[in-house]
Amino acid sequence: MFRSLRLAVAFVRIPHLALSLFLFPLIISVALVFAQLVATGLIVRIASMDPATQVETDEARSEHSYMRWVIYGTTARRPAILVCRWQAVPGGEVPPSKECSPDRLDVAIHVSDPASYDVEKYSSLFDGHVDRLHICAACTPDVIVTPKVGGEVVSEARSVFGLTILFLPYTNRSISSRRVEVLRTIDQIRKAVGSITMHVPETPDGIGISSLKSTLPVTANIASLVLIALWLALRAHRKVLDYFSRNDVLLPLAAATGKETFYASIWILTLVRVGCFFGTSIPLLYFGLRDIVGDEVGFSSLPISLASFCVWLVALVSTLSFAAMIASIAELKHRHAVWTIAYRFLPITVALFGAAVWSLSFILPYESLGMFRLVISSIPVVGMAPIVVGPAVSLPLLPMGIHAVLSSTLFLMLLKRNARWFAAHLEEV
Amino acid sequence: MDEVTISAKALSIRYADLVALDIQSLEVKGGVIALLGHNGAGKSTLIKTLLGLLSPHRGEISVRGNGGASLRPEHDMAFCPENGAVFADISVERYLQLWCRIKHNDGDFYRKAGSRYVERLSIAELLSKKGRALSKGQRRRVQTALGFMSDPKLFLFDEPFDGLDVQRTNDLMEIVEEERAHRSFLISSHRMDVMERLSDACLVLEGGRLLFAGDVAASRIKLAGLGVDNLTDAMRIHLHQLRESTQTRL
Numbered sequence: 001m002f003r004s005l006r007l008a009v010a011f012v013r014i015p016h017l018a019l020s021l022f023l024f025p026l027i028i029s030v031a032l033v034f035a036q037l038v039a040t041g042l043i044v045r046i047a048s049m050d051p052a053t054q055v056e057t058d059e060a061r062s063e064h065s066y067m068r069w070v071i072y073g074t075t076a077r078r079p080a081i082l083v084c085r086w087q088a089v090p091g092g093e094v095p096p097s098k099e100c101s102p103d104r105l106d107v108a109i110h111v112s113d114p115a116s117y118d119v120e121k122y123s124s125l126f127d128g129h130v131d132r133l134h135i136c137a138a139c140t141p142d143v144i145v146t147p148k149v150g151g152e153v154v155s156e157a158r159s160v161f162g163l164t165i166l167f168l169p170y171t172n173r174s175i176s177s178r179r180v181e182v183l184r185t186i187d188q189i190r191k192a193v194g195s196i197t198m199h200v201p202e203t204p205d206g207i208g209i210s211s212l213k214s215t216l217p218v219t220a221n222i223a224s225l226v227l228i229a230l231w232l233a234l235r236a237h238r239k240v241l242d243y244f245s246r247n248d249v250l251l252p253l254a255a256a257t258g259k260e261t262f263y264a265s266i267w268i269l270t271l272v273r274v275g276c277f278f279g280t281s282i283p284l285l286y287f288g289l290r291d292i293v294g295d296e297v298g299f300s301s302l303p304i305s306l307a308s309f310c311v312w313l314v315a316l317v318s319t320l321s322f323a324a325m326i327a328s329i330a331e332l333k334h335r336h337a338v339w340t341i342a343y344r345f346l347p348i349t350v351a352l353f354g355a356a357v358w359s360l361s362f363i364l365p366y367e368s369l370g371m372f373r374l375v376i377s378s379i380p381v382v383g384m385a386p387i388v389v390g391p392a393v394s395l396p397l398l399p400m401g402i403h404a405v406l407s408s409t410l411f412l413m414l415l416k417r418n419a420r421w422f423a424a425h426l427e428e429v
Numbered sequence: 430m431d432e433v434t435i436s437a438k439a440l441s442i443r444y445a446d447l448v449a450l451d452i453q454s455l456e457v458k459g460g461v462i463a464l465l466g467h468n469g470a471g472k473s474t475l476i477k478t479l480l481g482l483l484s485p486h487r488g489e490i491s492v493r494g495n496g497g498a499s500l501r502p503e504h505d506m507a508f509c510p511e512n513g514a515v516f517a518d519i520s521v522e523r524y525l526q527l528w529c530r531i532k533h534n535d536g537d538f539y540r541k542a543g544s545r546y547v548e549r550l551s552i553a554e555l556l557s558k559k560g561r562a563l564s565k566g567q568r569r570r571v572q573t574a575l576g577f578m579s580d581p582k583l584f585l586f587d588e589p590f591d592g593l594d595v596q597r598t599n600d601l602m603e604i605v606e607e608e609r610a611h612r613s614f615l616i617s618s619h620r621m622d623v624m625e626r627l628s629d630a631c632l633v634l635e636g637g638r639l640l641f642a643g644d645v646a647a648s649r650i651k652l653a654g655l656g657v658d659n660l661t662d663a664m665r666i667h668l669h670q671l672r673e674s675t676q677t678r679l
Contacts, residue, residue, distance in 0.1 A: 256508070
């Protein structure tokens with residue numbers, strides 16, 4: 001063990017390996033967790049938006065818009081809009097005053113009779129977003145709105161900034177007040193219906209539909225964390241072996257250190273890599289989710305016990321590992337039998353089929369389907385979807401336990417059965 | 430002079446349905462053993478098995494030293510692959526340090542006890558160069574020096590003479606001659622002419638099977654009766670006869 005550790009430390013001193021094993025994947029993984037948090041935050045905020053918060057958000061958005069920052073370098077509203085009706089002169093038209101000298105970031109309304117056109121609609125739309133509204137026949141700032149005969153309107157943006165200006169009216173307070181009305185109605189319905197629980201025979205307490213907005217993000221985020229960690233672990237092995245093999249160092253080094261010591265050192269690097277990822281992402285995810293979902297973001301927010309939570313984690317890791325193992329057989333054997341490429345798509349196909357059957361079974365009103373769903377949840381790969389969302393749908397401990405045991409056993413059996421293939425593959429890389 | 434004995438019994442290495450090596454019985458002893466055979470004959474598989482990198486599907490293989498003790502790959506053997514071995518993106522000096530740290534727990538070993546081989550194989554001039562800047566021959570020299578620094582009882586070379594001009598071939602043969610007092614060699618090669626001059630035993634593989642194993646001098650006497658006076662011709666005749674007999678059977 002000490003020799004493997006010493007070897008792993010020596011490997012980390014190779015700059016290329018240190019970078020590709022730890023730095024780049026960590027940056028990518030942390031970015032993925034961050035993206036995951038942003039997506040979760042958006043979904044949760046949309047799902048749980050109440051009228052008061054919406055008023056606050058809309059007012060803030062109206063007063064301080066990031067789109068204005070993109071255009072003018074400041075989020076604040078612009079001064080009251082100046083309406084400039086251009087005057088016809090021989091050979092063309094001119095702005096009415098010096099203050100009305102056109103700027104790229106102004107808006108022009110192209111009409112045949114600037115003097116008499118009613119601009120109230122447009123001045124209220126763009127008020128606070130642009131400095132001048134030109135009513136002219138042919139002036140050309142970056143935004144040109146042309147009302148045509150028959151009521152059709154064509155807007156033309158001549159730059160990205162102009163395009164952004166066209167979207168600023170969507171932050172106006174007039175829209176916000178209508179949205180708040182809708183939210184008030186939704187809120188009234190929500191309060192009248194109260195907490196929703198769906199009764200299913202296999203779960204004594206039923207599935208808490210109302211609480212899904214907090215349980216599902218926590219469950220989904222933990223599941224994706226496990227998935228990323230597995231991906232990092234799988235890639236770590238390939239990275240090291242590929243790098244050594246590319247440089248023709250794999251065989252001499254493995255021979256000089258002993259096969260067991262050599263591979264043990266790669267396992268150490270893999271564990272350190274995954275450990276670094278968890279060390280960075282778990283605090284980030286915990287505090288991020290706490291900000292989004294609320295204070296209870298650990299397993300305590302889930303409707304399952306600590307024991308069930310641990311069994312769920314084991315089941316999740318083992319089922320994903322088993323699926324990855326089946327998929328990797330395609331890579332091992334495709335040079336010898338082309339049809340084995342099908343293995344790559346086998347786990348995802350079976351898992352999707354299982355997910356479809358499991359979901360559809362909720363539609364049918366038979367009590368016996370509860371047992372059917374438990375059986376599906378217990379089968380490795382077939383029951384991957386129910387396992388992934390297990391805590392959110394209060395999946396009982398027994399199917400999760402059976403799934404974990406079966407997946408782990410099959411994983412080990414498959415590994416043993418294909419050990420020679422994996423060994424041959426390591427020689428090939 | 431140091432000698433090793435390579436023995437195998439009912440040895441079989443398979444990749445699924447493909448039999449890479451199938452040797453019923455083998456016993457060959459020598460200071461420099463030539464491992465001969467065409468591409469795909471099983472030479473590399475045998476080397477990997479001797480190094481402990483591949484496990485036999487069935488049967489056993491062992492390498493014993495002068496005293497009869499089994500040699501352990503990571504302690505008593507060194508290996509230089511056909512293309513040598515140096516990381517492309519680090520300097521030869523850093524590679525030597527890395528290797529010495531792994532093998533001898535001392536990154537400066539190559540400056541101390543190992544300096545003899547750095548000098549003998551003219552590695553000093555390569556120290557500042559990165560692996561990618563080295564020729565195939567230079568990469569082999571670096572790995573050969575590192576192999577010798579480990580003071581192995583058996584040094585395994587994979588095609589060391591491939592692509593070498595006459596001068597470099599003679600240099601390498603000279604080094605092997607110098608070192609054979611301290612260690613044994615198993616050299617896989619297509620160059621039968623070179624191996625005939627250098628080796629005292631040979632092992633010929635064809636299609637994963639053992640064609641011939643034994644003492645070179647003895648085999649010369651044995652082959653003389655066939656009207657053949659050197660190993661190179663003997664091997665050619667042997668392989669030719671084998672092909673003909675295979676075709677006749679078919």
